[in-house]
Each structure stands twice: as C-alpha cells, then as structure tokens.
Amino acid sequence: MQGICVLPDGDRSRLSFLAAREAARRVRRAERGRQAIGTVRPRGVGVFRARAPLAVVLYAADREGRLVWQDPHTFALLEPPQDDMRGHRPRGWLRAVDRQWEFAMFLGPATLVMLSGLVVGLAWSPVLGILLALAAMLYAGALMTLTVCLLTLGWLRHILTRRTGDEAKDSVSFVHWTMPLCHCADAGRAPALLAAVADRLHRLMTIRVDRSTENLGAVAARVEIVEPLVCVLSGATGAGTEAAIIAASTGPPEAGITFLTRSSRSRIRRPKLIETGGGLALYLVATALLLVVQALGVYEGEREACEPVGDCAGRPATFGRAVLWFTYRLAFQSPPGIVPATTQTWVGGWADGLLGLTGLLLAGVTLRRAAAARKERLTDFRKDIDTVLSTSTVLLLVVTPAERNAVMAAVAGLTGVPASRRHLGYHTAFDLGVVKGARVMLAQSRPGSIEPGAATLTAQSLIDQLKPDYLLLVGVCYGLRERDHRLGDVLVCTQLRVMDHKKVVDYRWGEPAEIMRGDRVTPSVTLLDRCHHARLEEGVPGVHFGPMLSMNTLLDSAELRTRMAAAEPDAYGGEMEGSGVYAAAGKGKVDWIVVKAISNWGMAKNDDAEELAARNAAEFVADLLANGGLDRPPPRP
Template sequence: MAERPSIGDLRAAARRARAAESGSDVVRQLRPRTLGLIRTRGPIWLQLRRADRDGRLIWHGPGSYAMLRRPADRAVEGSGRLLRVLDRHWNLAIMVGEFLIFLVVACVLVAIRRTIGPTWTWLGLELVELLLLLAVVADQVVALLALAGRGLRALGRPRPRVDQVAAEQAPFEQWTMALCHHIGRPEQGHALLADVARRLTALGGADVALACPRDGITTRDMRARVAAWADDLDTGRPDPELSLRAPRQLPARSHRVTETGAFFFLWLGGVAAMAFAMATSVAGWERGACASPCAGRPVTFPAALEWVGHRLIWQYPDGLTAETFWSRSTGLIAGVFLPMTIAMAVVCLVFYLRYRRKLTGEYRRAIDEALRPRRLLLVVATPVERAAVLAQARRHGDAEAVLEFSEGHPVYRLGLIGGVDVLLAQVGMGITSPVSAAYSVPRLIDEWHPSHVIMVGICFGLHEERQRLGDVIVGRQLRVINVRAGETEDRDRGDVVTAGHQLVERFAVAEPPPGVRVWPGVLLSWDVLVDSSALREVLKARYPDAEGGEMEGAAVYASSVREGVSWIVVKGICDWAHNKTSNAQGLAATNAATLVLNLVAARAFAAPKARQNPSQTTQP
C-alpha cells in the first residue's frame, strides 16, 4: 500500500485518468455540466483530495487507485468544509470568483482615476461590467439550450433499461465507487478491488452495497474486471452501465420520513409554529394600534392565537376583530394553509401507500430469494484441490478470482458463473484441527449466506477392480465412521445422512469429463488418513455399499445441516487407501472440479427467472 498522496501525486493521478482510453467518460461522470458552461463539480484532483481527507481514497499510486463516495455524497463530521463547498459547487465558486475579480478591477480603476482620467475610468468600468454580464448571460443561455436539448432527446428516447435507471438513482441511495483507475498487472487490479471491499466495510459496515458506474472506470479491462467482481445486479447485458456489489449481510431496513409519508406530521408542526409566530405578531400590531380600552381586539397572545386559529379554517371568532392592515393580511395568509394542508395530506397518503406497496414487494422478493439458490460455496482442503478449482473457474468465468480477507476466513470470489456467485474457501484437513472444516465452514456460512455448500477434492476408492484413478465419486449419502470398540463387539455410532435433494438431482444429470466415470453412492467420512491394505479390506467388508472414503465431509455435513444449507461431497479418486502417492492427486482434483464447475456453468444453480405478467408485456 502506498503512502498518503501529496497534491502533486493527486494531480498526476487526475491527469492519468483523463488520458486513459475512457477518460472522457470519467470526466463527464465526475464533472457534469448541469447548469451552463461551467462544470458543476470541482477538478478531479480536488475530488481526490477531499476523498483522501475523508478516508474514501484507496491509493496504490497514481496509476492504481479508487475513490468511494457516500450516498448522496453526504458530508462527514470533521471533514474540510471548504473542500466540500468547492467540490460540490464549483460553478458557483467560479461565478463568485468572477464577481470578485470585477470588484478588484473596479477598485483599481477608481484608485487610479486621477492618473488615467474620468473618461477612461468610466470606459474601463463599463467594459469590465460588460464582460461580467456576458459571462453570466452566456452561462444561462447554454443552460437553457442544454435543458431544451435534453427535453427533445427524451421525447425520442426508448424506455430506459434497468442499468440506466440504476446508474441515475444509485449514487443517491448507495455507496458508489465514483472513480476507479488501474493500469498494470491483473493481480494488482484484483488487489485494488479487494482493498475497496475492505475499505467499504470499514466505512459503511458489512451491510452496505456498492454501486459501480461504468463511466467511472477508466479502462476496458478494469470495467470487465469490476463487472465480474460486482455482479449482483442482473441486467442481462454484457456491458451494463452500472454494476452492483451486494452487501455481505442483510441491511437493516431504513424508514425515511420522505419515504413513509410521515413528513405530514412535520408539516403540521410547522403550521403550528407558524400560527404561534403569527399570533405573537398580531397581538403586537393590535396592541400598538389601538387606544385603551381595546375590547374586542386580539391584543393578548391567547386572543390572537384564537383569532389566527379561526382564520386557518376560514372562520372569524365571535367577539374578536383585527383592525390593522398587517393583521388582516396575516389572516389572509393563514387561510392559505388550509388547502395546502389538504394537498399535503393527499400527497403524504400517496407516499404512504407507495411505501406499503414497496414493503410488500420487498417482502415477496425476500421470500423468493430465500427459496432460490444464488450463492454457491465450494470447499477444498488441500492446495492441489484449490488449484484445480481455480483453473476450472478461469475457464468458465470472465475474470480472475479475487482473494478477500475483509473478515473471517479467506475466500476467493470466483465471480458470476452460470448465473450464481461462486465462492471458494480452503480449510484444513480432517475435522479436529483449529482450521478444519468443523470450525471454518460455520463461519463461512454465517458470513456469506450461501444456498449450497459443495465439498470438492480427492478421496480414496474402495473398488480397484471396477474403478479407475481419476474417476469421481458423488456422495449421495455420507456415512460418518464413529466406531465404539468393546470387549466383545464393535458398534457403529456414526450418522448415515443423505445429501441435499436438489444437489443430488442436479449431479444425477451432470456430464463428466471425457473418459471419466462418475460413481454416485455412499462415501465414507473418517478423520483418519487410511494408508493400509488391511484396513481398507476391513472397511470394504464392513461397508460393502461404500464407493470410497475421505476425511472432511462429516464436518461439512454437520455445519451445513445446523444452518439449513444444502450440501454434498464430490471427490475424485486419487489412490486405493494403501501405498499412497501424490501422482494422481492432480488428475483426481481436476476431474472433480471439472464435473462441479461444468454443472455450475450450465446454470444448474442459477435463480429461476421471474415469470412475466402478460399484462406488463411491452410491445415493440
């Protein structure tokens, strides 16, 4: 990680972003012209400086950095207020600067009027004033023309796509990676995105999403890498205008006042405060205008409040009359609040009904998502198994795997394969060590909330007469070996469990690699490294229906069942439980990983598409 950048570094970084292949898109994204000739936001280096002060800049150097932005670019307590004003109101700052230049020049001309004479002083002042007016008028004319042009283009624009709407709305509602620039080796780009994920968790927590606008990324390679890294917004397009990285945890539902319609009560509070202020003013005006006695006039605060309250509902109180012009005008103004309150009540009711419909829709989507497999966790136990899965993921995925250490267990994010977010984690061998699957898998499930867990790797075979090295065993059932050894008999106390039915159904139709046979059946799981022909014969005699054995499946089964997650064990045969060597481990791991990843790529675990309501079908 590079040290904190200087202003010179930030200027160099901004120049590199502008000079990149998509630099013009980045400039339009970060510095739009919304109100005329002058850009609304400050220079890129100034935005980077502000982000660095707020801790939102992930800096690996001028050629590799990313800038995060809070929802609606909210201010942070303690951050530089001047930087924020300059950044967000650059056009106003320029206009104020032009006016200050006009004042300075005018003062100079007045100071030297005796030297240049009154005529030249007057001409100079008129010229400077004319230039200032021309700048203001030109800015406003361009703003009006741009507004008219946008309106005309909107008339012929087709219905906006999901990613286009999201690109416009997300910066106001979500954390945003406003700028991402990387030119260098791919692994350095993966490291930058991993640091972005860690910084987002540190700043916003584990329950925030990250929106990644395409136009904020400076190169095509990095756009493709970010699209694969943040792929939770299903737009059906290979190059979406916005990618979304979903939160690690389910965010808490926020109920904003403007969203629920509850601002009606704020309105009522404002009307009440206005009525109190009006009553205070009316009492003062009437008291100052009348001579004693002032019977029948609202000269006290309670009487004035009663009079204003009646005027709010278009009534006159009995026995009270305001005589001054200002009081009667205040009464007319008070009468305006009644129709405004009625209109506000209608608007708030509409907002509330929309809010209720939105909550209902979110509930239904949450139920649908709970029933749909969207995230798949692959678990391996050895470096050979991990390398095999990563190699197959590169064959099917659009980007390199990204290793994350943000919290808990290290995880490889393999990207979107077959419509599902695929994760890979390596655990320790066996089930008793502190890094074994028994301890790691529960944490992984709690952190990532996968719908399915698949143990992929190598095992030993029990039927050398019909099986071959490299064949794959799909454990439809898992028999956990836990033998009670007694004086007169040995008794099995381990579980015999069936894998998740959806996974069993999917692997029943999985296509194996050419020349590889798949053996679905019972797989033994024992926390013992079996390397004895005699012990193997005992296992074959005791469990005649078993196809092979391994060491970690029992922990995966126990952890997944407790969390209600579907699980299965798929492993390739690398030896025959005696005279062990590593010669066939790579072949066995590759065949098992190929079988699993081919099935994933065939969309066996993708969420089913929602059925379209015929009444909502749009005509071309």
C-alpha cells in the same frame, strides 16, 4: 449520521495539490481519460459541470479518505451515496466548492460584477456602475436561457431515445457508494487496486457504523458490511482496467455498471423517489439574489431623482419598494401606485420580465422531468438492475495441495484471473473470482474432522466469516465398487453416513459387536439437483451418485474395507472430512454437498491416481459453476 466518514489522520495519505494536478493530468492523457473525466464531472442542469475540476475533486477526496492512492499511475475515487449527501451540509470550503461548483459558477461571477458595479457607481462613475450591473444581468439571463434550452433538448432526447440504462445507473448511484474513477496505467496492478478499494469501503462503512452506534449509546461488537460498491465502467481510464473490474465484480455488467461486494448478503436498495429540481432551485436562488442586488443599485438613484420635486411617495425610492417593483416585473406587471422615475429602473424591470418568462419555461420542464423520473424509477428500476446483483458466494473446501491446485486451475480457466489471498483469522481463503453470478472462494483444511485445523472447525470458522450460500467439499476419496467404477470417476454424495459414532458391545463367544449411531444425512436438495444436471452427456470420467461413508480414519486396510463394505453394502465410497463439513454447515444453515473422485480403493494405497482424481473432481465443480446453477442463493423458507 454523517453522510461522509473521514478516516483518522493516521490513515490519510495527505496528497498535495500539485500531486493531485499531476494525477488529473495523467487521467486526461489516458486511453479513455476524457470519458472518465466526464463520468466524475457530469454535466449539470445547465452550462457548467456539476463538479469542480478533477484536481480539486481528487484533493478533496483525499482529505476525506475517499481516494485510494497508490501512486500517480494507480488510484481510484470513491463517492458516497447522493441521498446521504443531501441530508448533510458540506463541511469546509473545499468540499463546498466541489459539491456546489455549478452554483458557484452560475452566481459567483454575476454577483461579483454586480457588487463591483454598485461600488463603482456609488464611489466613482454611475454610468460605469450601470454598465457593470447590466453586464451581470445579461450574464445571468444568458445562462438561464441556455439552461432552459439545454434542459428542453435533454428532455426531448430522453423521450426519443429512452435510455433506461442511464436511469438505472443514476438510481443506484443515488443510494449506494460509487467508484466513478479508476485509473491504472498498468492493468496488471488493477486487481491489487480493486482489493484496496474494497478494503477502504469496508473501513469507511465500519467507521460510519461505529459512530452511529456510539451516538445511540451502544457498541457494535461485530459488524458485517453488505454495502455493494457501484463500479461505473465509463470511469475506467483503460480497456485493461475495465476488464479487471468486470473480472473482479459480482455479476455481469449491465447498464454500464457492475458491482464489487464482499458479502453474499449485499442487495441493491430501492432509490428514494426524490426529484431534485436542481435547475429550478438554482434559478429561484439566483433570481432572489438578483432582485436584491438590483434594488440596492437603483433605490438611491430613484431617491435622488424624486427628492428635488418632493414626489417620492409613488417611486421605488426605498429598498423595500424597489424589491417589490422588480418582483412584480417578473410577471411584466407593475405594483399599484409605484412608477419608476429613472431609465435604469425601467430597463431592469423589462429585463426581469424576460427573466420571469425564462423561469416559467424552466419550471414546466423541471416538473415534467420530475414526473417522468418518478414513474421510471418505479417501473424500470427492478427490471434493469435486479439481474446485475443476483449473487451468491460458493465456498470450496479441499484438504491436499493437489486438490487445491486442481481447483485453482479449473476455476482460473473460467475466470481468467489468478487467485488472491484473504487471511481470515486462523485460516487463509483464496478469492478465485466470479463465475457467472457466483463469487468463488477456496480454503484448505487439515485432514479429518477432529483436530483444530481439520474440517469441522475450519468450515465453521469460514462460514462465520464468509457467509457462503453453498459449501462444497471437493477432492479425492476411496471407492468401494471397483467392479463398477474406475479410478478417476467422480462420486457425488446422495447420503452421508457418519461411521465414527458407534456403540461396541460383547456379542457371542466374547466377540465385540458394533452398533452404528452416526447420522445419515442428505445433502442440499438444490446442490443435488445442480449436480445431476451439471453434465448432460455421459463420458469419461464417469459421474456416479450414491451414499458415501465418512470416518476420521485414513483407510488402507483390506480387512477393514471388507467389514465396512459388508456393513454398508450400498455405499459407493468413503472419505474423512464430510462429517465435519456436514456438522458445521448444519449449524450455520448453509447448503452443502460432497463431490470427490476415486483415487484408490481403500487398500494397497498409492498416489498414482491422486492428481487425476483431484483434477476430475475440480473440473466437475467448474462445470457446475459455469452452467450458472449456483448464481443465486438457495431459496429459504
């Protein structure tokens, strides 16, 4: 499977390099630009940054579909999981330069100067060639010494400060997609940018799944993407952008990160216990190349020095013996029977001894850091991160515009962000944001439970697409106890009685008799418990728990109401959509409940109390969310 999935050509913006440079310039001038650039281009194992300059990073990301670009003022960068990156070599020189920037800056200048010295020494001036070779060796040695010093200081700082948050951030970045940069000069455009980011990640992951199944000779008919996007808050170039990320994310920010996710099934994966040892690997490669270049530069001189006297047997006068000599000198040793004849070779050998000592120190620091990293990833990862993505999805279903507006207003009072539309096939859902750890979605159905746009099929379709953990039917209803209750009081259903399913038989004197066959079902135990404790104090409006009737009839008849009250004397009220919600939720195995407020008494109906009832029901549900009772998915057997 490819570590990075490139979008088709028609989906790529093809950003010019000049535009990438302009975008990088705007990031540098932003409120938190330097901090954001440091997030994209972190320090490597030594002196240099681990990534190429920001313009190159943006240009390469655009070629791979990882740059969500709207204009030079509004864009975001996506990065694939690092463990996937390690399993696949970069394709193309641009990506190679970006990913191996530190390696290129470490070896590139030294190798270029060393080869130049070799050419100059052989073709023009041996003295100048030796000076160039020594300059390359000093450059490499100085960088390695600085690398060891920086690694040692970093290890000491890590021991003294114990910054476990950084370990947690590195761990999740290792196994999940990441957004290390989000630039939005106008914070008001940030929600639209984040929606585009979520859509782009979904498309990238879908392409990846399609390619994988195609390689297996299969076709994925339906794919649910559960990958959470790690949002590194230090990558936001402004305070407004950071606030928008937190508002749109799942769960509170911890350890400097938060998450965007489109599914309640998203979970953090444990990191693989791999310590890269990047500094040591870089040292070994650099040392091997340096030994080869040194051998190429001295064996000809050794041959010229020993051939006139005919004594080349014990000299490093061949390429193989020269490599062997310099390899032994890494440990301040000389190979048996080989003694150089030139000063150049002796100087290079002593320099290699210092290089070997540096490597020994580097190996010790690297091994110590590897052991510490493995231990911390095992012991601290779950403690630092699990609380961040303990998320659930709550679907609120309403029927009337008054109910919809009341729910939007109540939830917006908690989140502070406006609702955003999501068109899902036949239905439109509103993403109301995150309250505590719960992603709140809102949808509106047609009245009743029978017609195509009514509650049954609407709830079933939304359950299939949104995969909610909780489904709450919120709105207005009629009351059956006007002596005990008041208009605007909230009714929480403890048992739903389906009234439409009945058998009618002739009884006495030709009068029909009705035998009720509808289900009598109890809502979710978890939701009932959360509703019981949503408000600890009594007040106005009143909140009452009791049975509710559900039938596909808009009740405005005193006679029918009297008959229903006589048939179900303990019922508190009734409505039209609960039976459909119950049926869809039962089939989809989703926790459900009906929370509605009294707007009329089922007779002499008017709309005078509809807005009051809708507002009271919505505010009760908002209190339920604000208490954090729905932050986690319900326990499953």
